[in-house]
Amino acid sequence: MLDQIIGQIRPLDAAAMAAARDRQARLTKPPGSLGVLEELSIRLAGLAGTCPPPLPEPVAVAVFAGDHGVHARGVSPWPQEVTAQMVANFLSGGAVINAFARQLGATVTVVDVGVATVLDPLPDRDEPVPDRNEPLSDQDEPAPDRDGRPPRLIIAKVRAGTRDLSVEPALTRTETLAAIDAGIATARTLLDAGARALVTGDMGIGNTTPAAALIAAFTGADPAEVTGRGTGIDDATLARKTELVGAALARHRPDPGDPVGVLAAVGGCEHAALTGFMLAAAASRVPVILDGVIALSAALAAVALCPDARGAMVAGHLSVEPGASVALAHLGLEPLISLGMRLGEGTGALLATPIVAGAVRVLQDVATFDSAGVSEK
Numbered sequence: 001m002l003d004q005i006i007g008q009i010r011p012l013d014a015a016a017m018a019a020a021r022d023r024q025a026r027l028t029k030p031p032g033s034l035g036v037l038e039e040l041s042i043r044l045a046g047l048a049g050t051c052p053p054p055l056p057e058p059v060a061v062a063v064f065a066g067d068h069g070v071h072a073r074g075v076s077p078w079p080q081e082v083t084a085q086m087v088a089n090f091l092s093g094g095a096v097i098n099a100f101a102r103q104l105g106a107t108v109t110v111v112d113v114g115v116a117t118v119l120d121p122l123p124d125r126d127e128p129v130p131d132r133n134e135p136l137s138d139q140d141e142p143a144p145d146r147d148g149r150p151p152r153l154i155i156a157k158v159r160a161g162t163r164d165l166s167v168e169p170a171l172t173r174t175e176t177l178a179a180i181d182a183g184i185a186t187a188r189t190l191l192d193a194g195a196r197a198l199v200t201g202d203m204g205i206g207n208t209t210p211a212a213a214l215i216a217a218f219t220g221a222d223p224a225e226v227t228g229r230g231t232g233i234d235d236a237t238l239a240r241k242t243e244l245v246g247a248a249l250a251r252h253r254p255d256p257g258d259p260v261g262v263l264a265a266v267g268g269c270e271h272a273a274l275t276g277f278m279l280a281a282a283a284s285r286v287p288v289i290l291d292g293v294i295a296l297s298a299a300l301a302a303v304a305l306c307p308d309a310r311g312a313m314v315a316g317h318l319s320v321e322p323g324a325s326v327a328l329a330h331l332g333l334e335p336l337i338s339l340g341m342r343l344g345e346g347t348g349a350l351l352a353t354p355i356v357a358g359a360v361r362v363l364q365d366v367a368t369f370d371s372a373g374v375s376e377k
């Protein structure tokens, strides 16, 4: 699916962007007074190919879950089984991303692309579990989310956790392409069900280590610049993690000109799936709101595969994980919010979605000086 989706990605529409820029200048506000929202609205018009662009709603979050062989090296204080336990928590509606989804009327879809254990989809419910790969519209469980549908699980497991990237490639090329395909298929499922904004989420104990390695590989940054404390590690663990990232890069010598090879060598199933998810959003000309350091590492791969994919990307927030700012600078994206968050799951990106909608509302709703009879300076 990868080549096909890349073939569908087009540059932003220059005429729609010019119309949006012109309209921004005529709206009843001092020019430039909406700061980064103005450029964002112009880019969203270019993505949609029309001015004003459609509202980025409904919003769908996809949380890609996977485990990591490098976890055995002690890069995270949390046991690996927390990945599967958090998947169960997402499905029961009890995680932070569920709380935010309830607040914002978004749907949550969890995709098992690489969890180490076999998942029990709904451990707390008695009724038989329906086929959870059905389209969203065919759900029949009680709806725990405010306006949306209940969380749902897609099983697209590529392998039960990656190999230890510090000693061997995390994934084969075939596995990497399968994970990318799972991300593309997830995006298509959500778009077919009506989503008009996609939010990237991740869950995978240890996944900030491959994220750091990917960011170093794609940006050329030093491992010490991009390796961070993840869920909260002490100085000794951070030193070991940084050394492992450096050792992995020295061993595999990933070539940024071969993004699939980079994802295979030092990435993870959820990172590769997120890359596919972003490319599919770009191909469908729907904005994809990027979360923290895991999403940004995947975004670097997506842009390396297809530079025009950047046009669909909106940086939701600035994670405190150091690799996030390095990746954002490389991508040339400005984060919409900065709240000191470092959770993942899609939480920072989801919180930014009303801002993206606000940027579109300005082009849709605000009167011009002419139409409102307001004097210009």
Ligand SMILES: Cc1cc2ncn([C@H]3O[C@H](COP(=O)(O)O)[C@@H](O)[C@H]3O)c2cc1C
Pocket (backbone or CB within 6 Å): 075, 076, 077, 078, 082, 086, 202, 203, 204, 205, 206, 207, 208, 209, 229, 230, 231, 232, 343, 344, 345
């Ligand atoms: C309870 C819990 C919930 C989470 N939700 C997201 N993450 C985040 O933390 C993990 C990455 O950090 P590291 O590389 O340090 O392990 C990922 O699972 C990420 O999604 C969580 C982590 C935990 C422990």
Ligand SMILES: O=C(O)c1cccnc1
Pocket (backbone or CB within 6 Å): 208, 229, 230, 231, 291, 292, 293, 294, 319, 320, 321, 324, 342, 343, 344, 345
């Ligand atoms: O930046 C993130 O999304 C992040 C940071 C730490 C742990 N998990 C995720």
